[in-house]
Every structure is written in C-alpha cells, then in structure tokens.
Amino acid sequence: MFARYPLFFLALLSLSPLAAQVEVNPYIGYLLGEDRLTVGEGGSVREFTGTRYAVGVDALLGARQLAPSGGLLYVHRKFSGDGGTDFSYGSVHLPLGLAYRVLPPDFDLNLVANLAVAPGWVAGGGTAPGFEGNLDWSLRGGVRLYLDYVTLGVHYFGSFTDHYPPDREVVPQWMLTLGIRL
Numbered sequence: 001m002f003a004r005y006p007l008f009f010l011a012l013l014s015l016s017p018l019a020a021q022v023e024v025n026p027y028i029g030y031l032l033g034e035d036r037l038t039v040g041e042g043g044s045v046r047e048f049t050g051t052r053y054a055v056g057v058d059a060l061l062g063a064r065q066l067a068p069s070g071g072l073l074y075v076h077r078k079f080s081g082d083g084g085t086d087f088s089y090g091s092v093h094l095p096l097g098l099a100y101r102v103l104p105p106d107f108d109l110n111l112v113a114n115l116a117v118a119p120g121w122v123a124g125g126g127t128a129p130g131f132e133g134n135l136d137w138s139l140r141g142g143v144r145l146y147l148d149y150v151t152l153g154v155h156y157f158g159s160f161t162d163h164y165p166p167d168r169e170v171v172p173q174w175m176l177t178l179g180i181r182l
Contacts, residue, residue, distance in 0.1 A: 027179025
C-alpha cells in the first residue's frame, strides 16, 4: 500500500520541468590565503601555516534561470609547522541553495550566481590537534562563468560556527575554481 506513494511521486517528478535538465559541474579549487594556527602544549607553543585545496561537484536542477542547487565539496587542509610536526585533515561540505543563471541555460556563455548554506564535517580521524568533530555551518556565495564546457568560478565561505582552537587566525576563504559543465 505504501509503495504506491513513492512510485506516484517519482512519476510526477519525471513529468515535471525539473527532470528536463540536471546540470552537473565538477570542479577543482584552490582557497586563497594561509591558515595560521598556534597550539600550546605543556608550555611550548607551535606555529602552523596551512594551505587548502578543494574538489567538488555542484548540480543545478531544472531548466529555469532560477534553480535549486546542491553539491558535495571536499576541502583538504595541510599544515606545516616548526619542529617538523606537520598534519593534514579534510572537511566535507554539502552546499544546498539557489543558483541564478543570467541567460537561459541553453546558452554556451553564461554567468551563474549562487548562494548556499554549506554544513560541513571534519574528516580524517582526528589528525588535527584540538579540532572537534562538530557540525560546522557555513555560507557559500559566488559566481561561475560558463565558457561552453569549461567553468571558472570564485566563491566565498563564511562560517556561522567556530569550534576551532581559540588561537586559530581565520583568513578570508576565497576559493577559485576550474571545472567542466555536463
């Protein structure tokens, strides 16, 4: 009896304009700036600087200019410090929001603005000293330029939550991306 409801929903969804177009944008990215972290243990202080790289995929749903969007983003942070104590960790984000195409989606040249809430989790088994595995709420906004099948983008990350060590210097998280449009 209850199996009819999901089947009805899938049939209705397949007839909607949402199923007419799903645009997928895999990309790689580099986050500008360096993370600076000071960790004190037993009277000693260690300084770390870090670089960040990203890989992700975004999907725009529907053939309209204003479209819901969702994605998956993995950010890898590598810290190096004095005394040879390097570490790295990653975080996984799920950006969910809206995207606006300046031109209709069937144009090869387009500019797409997006705004998304991006909850994230630290991944990597506690390799980062003092970082908790709590949910990190972030806001991601940016623009992406479509040049036929190539995409170029710039995005900004702003965090609502701060569960990192108190001596972490937070730098602007501007991310430059290069991807493809499928």
